[in-house]
Amino acid sequence: MDLKKTLTTPSWHRTLVLRRIIASILLGIAALMFVHSLIKQDPQVVVVLQDIAAGSKVEATDIGLREIPSPHLPKNAFTTEDDVIGLVAASTLSSGEIATKPRFVGTELINSVVSNVTEDSLSEEINMVPLTLAEPSVIPLLQHGDTISVVSQDSDSGLPETIAAGGKVILAGGDDPSTILIALPKTIAENVAARSLNTPLAVVLTGDRAHNNIAEE
Template sequence: MDLKKTFSTPSWHRTLALRRILASILIGIALLLVAQSWLKKDPLAVVVLQDIPAGSTVTSTDVGLRAVPDTYLPNNSFSSVDDVVGLVAASTLSSGEIATEPRFVGTELINSIVSNVTEESSTEEINMVPLSLAEPSVIPLLQHGDTISVVSQDSDTGLPEKIAAGGKVILAGGTDPSTILIALPKSLAENVAAQSLNTPLAVVLTGDRAKNHHSEK
């Protein structure tokens, strides 16, 4: 085979030119991607700087802004420290975690955990009601998001009386260790609030966590 003749043919020159053009395009794309990664800045998000106990009000020293890659940025995160300062932590927030709306007492938290409202009251507005328990020692056993029933004792028979079912724990303890904050449909919340004025109240843990605890036994 005449190599000199092969390398000097027009088809070989065209192939070589095409390869060079393709290589140039690939190099250009690679350089463009590198330039984009250098120029692109990760969005800023509010991050917890130190542990915040449940029930505590967030201060300006508790949180700060940090660059977080889009891939790891939750949709319900905060981009301004001012939006977080003054909120109440629904559960203990750990240093380094990204602050998100459902981690604080408010509408977003209620929407995220209130899911078992009865059909009769499904169109009712959901209200939060603080509840002082007759036995505060059970509060450390509760977690926000737990499903509970509120019960009392019938003054005549001494038997337990259910006042409301399907409540959701929004905040357990907090600044007042004897009080929990629960979410209920408006009519049930008002009934619980009225009953609590004169009657000692207790809660019974129901829902998935109670079932899981029972099955473990």
């Protein structure tokens, strides 16, 4: 096309030609975008296919892969089924939920719920302790992330004795419905584990959820 000749033609003709050129460019852009949308694939993540109870191990039939648009992709989402199979659900997982690391028992979950267990233990390694309670009927009332104190009865005075404060519930119930899994600084966790061998233990719910429940009442 002779651009010089086009620009010297009558204005209405020139306008028509320019419109056709612009229309061709827009059609070309639209075609490129369409082809790009066909080629581009959303990332695949692991999704729960059926409800998984808290404390249950994930089976291959419980999960599958689904494409999720990047803007809706949660942080710490699993992208491989093999990484999820065999993990223990920290709380009930609902069908259709995207599997993320803090929803399962492990380091990610501990990091998400444990912060400043005690000011004196910020630099101390955090350990998980399975704890069999003297009164397991309270376990269904606990939720992962709850702050608790571990208490017992003083053998001499018979009065309540706090063994550990500021513990975090990692798992309430599971394969053993009388057991909870809690996170504590290493030295405190070892003391609780030792005391649990020959002393009946109980827990007291503290922290924000306990205060909120009192306020609501």
